[in-house]
Amino acid sequence: MSDTSVSDRSGWRDWLMSTSPASRRQARLGQFYRQWLAFRSNPSAMIGLVIVVALLLIAAAAPLVASQDPLVQDLPQRLQPPSWAHLFGTDALGRDIFSRVVYGTRVTLVIVLLVVITVGPIGLLIGCAAGYLGGWVDTVLMRITDVFLAFPRLVLALAFVAALGPGLENAVIAIAFTAWPPYARVARAETMVIRNADYISAIQLQGASQGRIVWKHVVPMCMPSLIVRTTLDMAGIILTAAGLGFLGLGAQPPIPEWGAMISAGREQIFDQWWVATFPGLAICVVALGFNLLGDGLRDVMDAR
Amino acid sequence: MTNTAISVEKLNVSFGDSHVVKDLSFTVGQGESYGLVGESGSGKSTVLRVLSGLNRDWSGTVAIEGAVQPKLRAKAFHRNVQMVFQDPYGSLHPKKTIDDALAEPLAIHGIRDAQARIGKTLSDVGLPASFRFRFPHQLSGGQRQRVAIARALVLEPSILLLDEPTSALDVSIQAEVLNLLSALRHERKLTYILVSHDLAVVGHMCERLLVMQFGRAVEEMAVGTLSARQPQTAYAQQLLTASEGFRRAG
Amino acid sequence: MQTLANKAEAPLLDIDNLKVDFHTPTGIVQAVRGLSFTLGRERLGIVGESGSGKSMTGRAILDLIPHPGVVGADRMLFRGQDLMSMDRKARRKLRGRHISMVMQDPKFSLNPVQTVGSQIAEAYRIHHKAGSREARERSLAMLEQVQIREPARVYDLYPHEVSGGMGQRVMIAMMLIAEPEILIADEPTSALDVTVQLQILKILDDLVSQRGMGLIFISHDLHLVQSFCDRVIVMYGGKVMETLPAAELADESARSRRHPYTLGLLNCLPDLDRPREKLPTLNRDPAWLA
Numbered sequence: 001m002s003d004t005s006v007s008d009r010s011g012w013r014d015w016l017m018s019t020s021p022a023s024r025r026q027a028r029l030g031q032f033y034r035q036w037l038a039f040r041s042n043p044s045a046m047i048g049l050v051i052v053v054a055l056l057l058i059a060a061a062a063p064l065v066a067s068q069d070p071l072v073q074d075l076p077q078r079l080q081p082p083s084w085a086h087l088f089g090t091d092a093l094g095r096d097i098f099s100r101v102v103y104g105t106r107v108t109l110v111i112v113l114l115v116v117i118t119v120g121p122i123g124l125l126i127g128c129a130a131g132y133l134g135g136w137v138d139t140v141l142m143r144i145t146d147v148f149l150a151f152p153r154l155v156l157a158l159a160f161v162a163a164l165g166p167g168l169e170n171a172v173i174a175i176a177f178t179a180w181p182p183y184a185r186v187a188r189a190e191t192m193v194i195r196n197a198d199y200i201s202a203i204q205l206q207g208a209s210q211g212r213i214v215w216k217h218v219v220p221m222c223m224p225s226l227i228v229r230t231t232l233d234m235a236g237i238i239l240t241a242a243g244l245g246f247l248g249l250g251a252q253p254p255i256p257e258w259g260a261m262i263s264a265g266r267e268q269i270f271d272q273w274w275v276a277t278f279p280g281l282a283i284c285v286v287a288l289g290f291n292l293l294g295d296g297l298r299d300v301m302d303a304r
Numbered sequence: 305m306t307n308t309a310i311s312v313e314k315l316n317v318s319f320g321d322s323h324v325v326k327d328l329s330f331t332v333g334q335g336e337s338y339g340l341v342g343e344s345g346s347g348k349s350t351v352l353r354v355l356s357g358l359n360r361d362w363s364g365t366v367a368i369e370g371a372v373q374p375k376l377r378a379k380a381f382h383r384n385v386q387m388v389f390q391d392p393y394g395s396l397h398p399k400k401t402i403d404d405a406l407a408e409p410l411a412i413h414g415i416r417d418a419q420a421r422i423g424k425t426l427s428d429v430g431l432p433a434s435f436r437f438r439f440p441h442q443l444s445g446g447q448r449q450r451v452a453i454a455r456a457l458v459l460e461p462s463i464l465l466l467d468e469p470t471s472a473l474d475v476s477i478q479a480e481v482l483n484l485l486s487a488l489r490h491e492r493k494l495t496y497i498l499v500s501h502d503l504a505v506v507g508h509m510c511e512r513l514l515v516m517q518f519g520r521a522v523e524e525m526a527v528g529t530l531s532a533r534q535p536q537t538a539y540a541q542q543l544l545t546a547s548e549g550f551r552r553a554g
Numbered sequence: 555m556q557t558l559a560n561k562a563e564a565p566l567l568d569i570d571n572l573k574v575d576f577h578t579p580t581g582i583v584q585a586v587r588g589l590s591f592t593l594g595r596e597r598l599g600i601v602g603e604s605g606s607g608k609s610m611t612g613r614a615i616l617d618l619i620p621h622p623g624v625v626g627a628d629r630m631l632f633r634g635q636d637l638m639s640m641d642r643k644a645r646r647k648l649r650g651r652h653i654s655m656v657m658q659d660p661k662f663s664l665n666p667v668q669t670v671g672s673q674i675a676e677a678y679r680i681h682h683k684a685g686s687r688e689a690r691e692r693s694l695a696m697l698e699q700v701q702i703r704e705p706a707r708v709y710d711l712y713p714h715e716v717s718g719g720m721g722q723r724v725m726i727a728m729m730l731i732a733e734p735e736i737l738i739a740d741e742p743t744s745a746l747d748v749t750v751q752l753q754i755l756k757i758l759d760d761l762v763s764q765r766g767m768g769l770i771f772i773s774h775d776l777h778l779v780q781s782f783c784d785r786v787i788v789m790y791g792g793k794v795m796e797t798l799p800a801a802e803l804a805d806e807s808a809r810s811r812r813h814p815y816t817l818g819l820l821n822c823l824p825d826l827d828r829p830r831e832k833l834p835t836l837n838r839d840p841a842w843l844a
Contacts, residue, residue, distance in 0.1 A: 476818065476836035478822070479833035479835050501747070504825060508825075509824075531829065546752055550752060552759065
């Protein structure tokens with residue numbers, strides 16, 4: 001029994017590591033597997049991956065992990081220090097901080113995902129189009145980008161939220177609005193190099209349309225650095241979201257958002273340290289996780 | 305004289321202030337192999353980029369198989385004229401398998417029997433079928449150059465523009481690639497324009513050649529004139545002497 | 555002849571069983587496996603294809619092998635001094651002062667934000683106690699020696715303002731200002747046009763004959779090596795296939811004595827005098843590396 005499973009596994013390995021794959025799919029998976037092997041040999045990247053995966057799992061299983069409903073108030077139990085009943089203690093309204101931190105992962109993930117799916121494609125398309133087409137398209141797009149880059153991110157986000165009104169969705173929109181310019185810059189810089197490559201000339205000579213060249217040949221080359229950049233940026237996005245929350249412009253009470261929780265705990269920071277500390281630690285760990293993961297991905301994906 | 309495949313008349317190209325090709329005219333017959341020779345800055349590669357349609361900023365007349373070409377080439381033009389680049393490490397997309405590289409031109413031109421054509425083209429350039437799904441980084445320089453040739457041939461063009469196709473390769477690999485190019489030309493009745501700085505390579509591959517300097521045509525000659533060491537112009541003679549290696553005075 | 559005359563004198567460089575190994579996660583890659591040669595006041599050519607270990611040989615002599623590489627040798631003597639037992643600092647002192655190297659592309663070897671003149675002057679002041687005026691004068695003289703027509707103008711140019719041929723001359727001037735006994739030239743002319751190439755070779759040639767410098771000329775170009783060097787080492791896969799007088803490479807009658815690899819390399823070159831339908835290709839024999 002065990003013999004067959006071992007040989008099965010080595011069979012898979014050989015299939016993936018094959019130097020003469022028999023299909024497009026095998027070639028792609030093999031490439032992916034090789035990158036995974038390189039990634040796996042990097043301990044700090046693996047720590048980052050573990051943190052991010054843990055974040056995903058905790059968010060998915062929040063009702064099972066949390067010991068209480070994060071919104072239930074229990075005023076007699078307010079500001080209890082950490083104990084077995086309340087691992088991270090309770091806040092000023094008697095809510096269990098551990099449960100709120102656990103549910104907070106969901107809020108954080110929602111912010112991160114929404115920002116990523118809006119920012120990545122916008123930055124990529126604007127950057128690739130500007131870089132590949134050049135001329136006045138480039139000038140117009142890049143000047144717009146410069147305008148956005150001219151403001152500090154948090155300040156610009158504050159202005160947007162102030163205009164749109166506080167709330168989680170508006171915070172996401174504001175962060176997305178302020179986060180795309182660096183992506184466009186990176187994509188443009190990459191594209192400027194790529195468009196002069198012989199392989200792009202070769203595809204032009206095959207009669208491909210400009211849209212096809214940008215989409216099928218330039219974009220795949222920009223992807224790795226953008227994925228890396230996104231992952232590294234994730235920490236910043238989380239911090240901006242927390243910053244907005246802290247200032248009362250992000251998620252509104254009683255939503256368990258980490259930044260807002262720190263903000264609520266700042267009055268008791270000297271007497272009841274746990275109220276602000278645990279959400280702060282959560283932000284710290286998750287930001288670190290994304291950073292480590294991003295560094296690891298860069299080592300693997302940018303190695304050409 | 306057979307039909308004319310390529311005719312270039314009074315071609316001029318400028319990049320900003322520098323005039324890189326000046327009043328260049330030449331014709332290449334169908335099935336002929338024609339060499340463009342010169343040192344860096346002679347404008348020989350620029351001529352290829354104009355012919356292929358990569359460079360759209362020029363003046364003069366370029367006719368391919370009798371048809372005068374506009375600056376922006378029609379899609380059908382690219383089926384007929386293809387190019388092989390100098391650097392086999394830069395001319396293949398790093399994230400595409402060989403299969404992808406060969407399937408793309410077929411998809412662009414809506415050609416049906418892609419699978420069969422890719423297989424046949426790979427075997428024509430002497431690459432084993434097991435290489436089909438490899439990525440460029442899994443190939444040697446010579447193998448990559450074979451892929452680049454296969455990519456150029458998969459559309460079955462009649463004209464191939466070769467930009468220093470072997471100068472980045474070791475001499476033993478160069479011999480293999482040159483043999484392949486010669487064989488393909490005979491099998492498929494291709495017309496070649498070969499740009500090179502290496503007179504021996506041009507002498508081996510071409511019937512006629514044009515020596516260029518500073519964007520101008522210096523001398524057009526048959527390859528016999530070259531091997532007899534009888535160029536008319538001093539510059540061509542100088543190039544030929546220099547290519548023979550180092551000579552110690554006295 | 556010349557090589558025989560050099561034998562009598564102690565060689566500049568005496569290397570026995572040089573090895574360069576790279577320890578990679580997938581195993582040991584042997585870049586150079588047991589190379590032995592001596593260098594006198596002569597032009598010694600090392601030819602081979604990519605991966606033959608010819609460049610690594612040059613770098614090993616200068617102790618410039620990058621990180622996972624390890625150099626080993628039974629003997630590596632520079633004018634009788636043992637290079638293997640020398641410490642890093644002494645090795646570094648030797649480098650540049652007594653043994654110098656010119657690389658293929660001057661663009662990557664010159665500092666882009668300093669004028670070429672100041673870089674040459676700096677090279678001089680590293681090895682000689684000299685004031686800035688003396689260094690400048692020496693540098694200008696050196697530029698003139700490598701046949702740069704207006705040394706004073708070129709002195710104040712930045713590397714991007716000089717042409718490839720000029721840049722390579724500047725590199726040579728910089729390497730030679732310390733008056734080294736040995737110059738290692740790694741494909742010094744392969745990025746240059748043929749006519750410029752010959753001018754650079756002429757400069758190197760004069761340096762050997764006038765100063766009595768030893769030159770190791772690393773190249774892939776058999777024609778060039780055969781016409782320029784006195785002796786040639788043919789390398790393949792990190793091993794020496796044969797060492798022979800350069801004149802014998804061109805000598806048709808001596809062909810039967812050649813190593814099959816050398817012969818293969820010579821034959822697969824297109825030749826204006828021998829038009830052939832098909833070029834012979836090289837069949838590599840695994841026994842050569844045994």
